[in-house]
Structures are given as C-alpha cells and as structure tokens.
C-alpha cells in the first residue's frame with residue numbers, strides 16, 4: 001500500500017497518537033488524506049435518471065443499411081462495435097428501489113472508429129412532452145414536493161391533465177410495460193426522429209428500435225411491492241448476475257426509415273416526440289444484434305461517471321427538427337461539465353476509442369495529452385501543419401423554413417388517436433389492469449383534476465374513460481365527471 005503520492009505505508013490500522021491513550025497528531029497525513037478523500041467521494045447525482053445499471057457489449061451488424069447512412073459502424077455485415085449501455089429510472093434518486101413504476105432510460109454509447117455515437121433513449125417510443133420548455137416543469141411534478149418532501153400524485157396528474165400530449169406516454173407507463181422485471185426484459189427506443197445521410201448526400205429520417213430477445217417480462221404493482229420488500233436492488237442483481245453467469249442479454253436492432261420529403265405529407269408531425277410512426281407505414285428494418293457481455297469492474301468509474309449525450313453523433317447520423325431533441329443537444333454536455341468536470345470526455349469510459357485531435361486547452365483535471373500533430377499547431381488556422389478539418393464528412397444541408405414565433409405546440413395536434421390505438425391493442429385483460437393502475441395512482445388527487453383527466457381518456461377511446469371510472473369506483477376514489 002502507498003499514499004496517493006506513492007510512498008509506502010507502514011501502518012494503515014492505527015492513527016498516530018501521543019501515547020497509547022493520548023490525542024492524535026496533526027502530522028498524521030495518511031489519516032487526514034483518508035478523511036479528506038472520503039468527504040469528496042460523491043459527485044452530484046444525475047438530475048434525472050439518477051438510479052442506473054450498466055454493462056459493456058457489442059453491436060453486430062446483420063443487415064446492410066449503407067444505402068441510408070455512411071456511418072462506418074453500419075458499413076459492413078458482420079461489423080462489430082463496442083458499446084456501453086446504461087439503463088435507469090427517471091424520477092428516483094440514486095438510492096431509489098429498482099422495481100418502481102417509471103419510464104426506463106436506455107442509453108447507449110457506441111465507441112465507433114469515427115468517434116462516439118450516443119443514443120440516449122428510453123424503453124418507450126414516445127415522451128410526455130413535445131416542447132422542451134416544459135421539461136423542467138414536468139420533472140418537478142415527478143420529484144419531491146418542496147414542503148412535504150414527498151412525491152405528489154396530485155402534481156403529476158395536475159400537470160398531465162393540463163398537458164394532453166402526455167396521454168400516449170401515460171398509457172404506456174400505466175400499462176403492464178410500466179414496470180419491466182429487469183432491463184433484460186424491455187425494449188429500447190431512440191424515441192426521437194433522427195436523420196441518416198448517405199455518401200450521395202441524401203437525407204432520410206430515422207427512428208431506432210431495440211427489441212428484447214429475452215421477451216417482455218413485467219411486474220404488476222403487487223409483484224413490484226413484493227420484490228422491493230425483499231430487495232431495492234433487483235435490477236442490479238439481475239443484470240450483473242446474468243452477465244456473471246455468462247447469460248448475455250441481446251436485443252435486435254431495427255430502424256424505421258422515412259424519405260426526407262415524406263415528412264411534409266404525413267398526417268401527424270413526424271418530429272413530434274409524443275407520436276410513433278405506425279409500423280404499417282414505416283416497417284421495421286432489421287439492422288443487427290446488440291449484446292451485453294461484460295460487467296463494469298468499477299461501478300463509479302464506468303457507470304456513474306459515464307456521460308451520454310444526444311449531441312454525440314458520427315458522420316452519417318444527424319438530428320432532426322424535433323425540438324425536444326434540439327434542447328437535449330445543449331442539456332447533456334452542460335450537465336456533464338457540472339456533474340463530472342470540464343474534461344469528462346477524457347475519462348476512460350467516455351473517451352473515444354479513436355484518435356482525438358482538438359484545440360480545447362487546459363482547465364481542471366487536464367491529465368491527458370491531445371496531440372495536434374505539431375508542437376506549433378495549438379490554434380487554427382496555422383502555418384505549421386497538424387490536425388485539419390475534413391470537408392469529406394460535411395453533412396448535407398438540413399432543409400428548414402418557417403417564421404420565428406412561439407408557435408402553440410398544442411394547436412392542431414391530435415393527442416388522442418395514437419393513445420387510443422395503443423389502448424385498443426392491449427386487449428381486455430390488460431385494459432382492465434391499465435385502468436386499475438391508473439385509479440390506484442390517483443388516490444388523494446382532487447376530483448376536479450381527475451375529472452379533467454377523464455375527459456382525455458374519453459377522447460382517446462370512450463371505453464378507456466369508462467374503464468377508469470369503474471376502477472375509480474372500485475377503489476373508492478371520488479370524481480364527478
């Protein structure tokens with residue numbers, strides 16, 4: 001054992017004291033350093049998605065999609081790209097129980113030869129809001145009440161009932177899939193519309209899907225309560241344990257592809273995060289297999305310090321006009337600089353596995369070198385060589401138009417059809433469970449808020465509203481409408 005300065009340690013069991021019963025000496029630097037380090041062991045937890053579970057793995061391409069994208073990770077059948085996955089709940093803090101009803105994060109970092117591509121999605125294909133200005137308000141309703149410091153079903157249903165665009169996501173959250181048995185048994189979705197662009201400069205809109213090969217397994221509220229009663233760490237146990245046993249979970253990766261100009265024709269806004277693209281219109285195209293096969297050796301270093309950002313893309317993969325995606329391009333790297341530090345991208349888990357050449361300079365924890373090709377090339381342009389931009393990876397122009405204004409995102413948007421379609425495909429037994437789960441979550445919510453929300457269920461499908469009313473009556477929860 002050594003000190004952090006590398007000197008050998010003679011005694012790590014006994015502090016340095018004046019006599020066997022006397023006080024300690026200030027010169028016991030080993031003691032001071034241990035206490036000081038302990039005081040600095042915590043970094044801020046993620047402001048959302050604080051509780052998480054992760055592992056390393058690979059993506060293996062099984063089908064050729066190179067006509068849509070020039071991204072090298074999709075360049076050949078059989079091509080393998082190493083990756084890190086981190087799954088999470090959204091609202092719970094770092095110590096929250098794993099098996100709680102919540103949306104699950106499904107974040108992937110692909111270490112490609114052209115830099116890291118991060119796909120920071122969820123286990124749902126849609127989201128609660130379509131305008132990022134509402135994200136901090138929405139998250140406030142999922143976290144703790146300022147006075148009681150308790151979660152508030154009233155705030156959640158108040159916000160949702162005033163934000164009908166949330167209905168589709170609420171329906172998934174309250175359905176059987178709202179509590180996956182573990183991350184192995186859930187799908188992942190990029191959720192947003194992204195874009196692909198190919199060698200000819202053609203752009204396609206794209207959605208990403210990862211379907212679990214383990215099958216869907218979910219818990220009812222009662223099952224999750226029983227699981228949490230025994231272990232708050234059931235996901236960590238399941239995922240870590242499976243990988244240790246050599247049972248490597250797999251997902252089939254698919255894309256949906258929309259030709260660029262179709263976006264002007266679809267009845268729904270294809271950049272609206274509260275909508276899916278129906279499979280019948282844009283079928284799933286198989287891409288490859290994602291496998292997780294290696295546990296982290298150190299949870300803090302490799303999972304807690306992992307920094308995923310939708311802004312990390314590679315040539316061939318681009319963004320879209322989805323405004324929630326646009327806001328996320330700012331939010332994540334900003335969060336990482338605060339949560340981890342200026343040079344978070346140089347930490348081994350975040351560092352690209354390809355050469356990195358940039359001119360960002362100095363700053364806290366600059367422990368790595370960034371060779372720029374020449375000792376004199378520490379600015380750009382310069383006369384001395386070194387790293388240079390490469391026009392061959394330039395993205396084709398993104399067609400945009402429109403007058404700048406605060407357009408009402410609720411105007412002219414159908415918040416009900418897709419939620420209704422989901423309700424109808426669930427089948428009678430699952431519809432009953434959905435209604436019972438919704439009713440249970442409304443305990444203590446004032447009747448006028450429940451009434452407002454019942455109007456939204458009715459508009460999705462009259463049987464949806466009726467079933468929730470029945471479930472509310474059974475649960476003895478008051479409503480008027």
Ligand code: NDP
Pocket residue numbers: 125168172175176177187211276277278279280417418419421422425426
């Ligand atoms: P399809 O019949 O082609 O697909 C239905 C989809 O619903 C399947 O992907 C299925 O997933 C999924 N599903 C089944 N149960 C649930 C649940 N409890 N929560 C969430 N998803 C579930 O229909 P469409 O493409 O026309 O879409 C109809 C509705 O299906 C949509 O409004 C949407 O709510 C939902 N859906 C659609 C997706 C899409 O990208 N089109 C993706 C996921 C859901 P699986 O195949 O794994 O069983």
Ligand code: HEM
Pocket residue numbers: 045046047048049052086087088104105106107120121122127131132133135190191192306307308324327328331332335336339
């Ligand atoms: C985590 C912001 C919407 C998925 C985070 C974090 C922030 C954030 C700040 C913490 C990042 C960190 O500290 O590392 C936002 C904002 C959103 C938004 C501002 C909308 C305006 C979404 C959506 C999805 C999503 C729509 C999924 C489709 C995730 C996931 C994580 C995360 C999976 C955890 C990543 C990890 O495992 O480290 N979000 N988010 N978020 N978010 Fe979002």
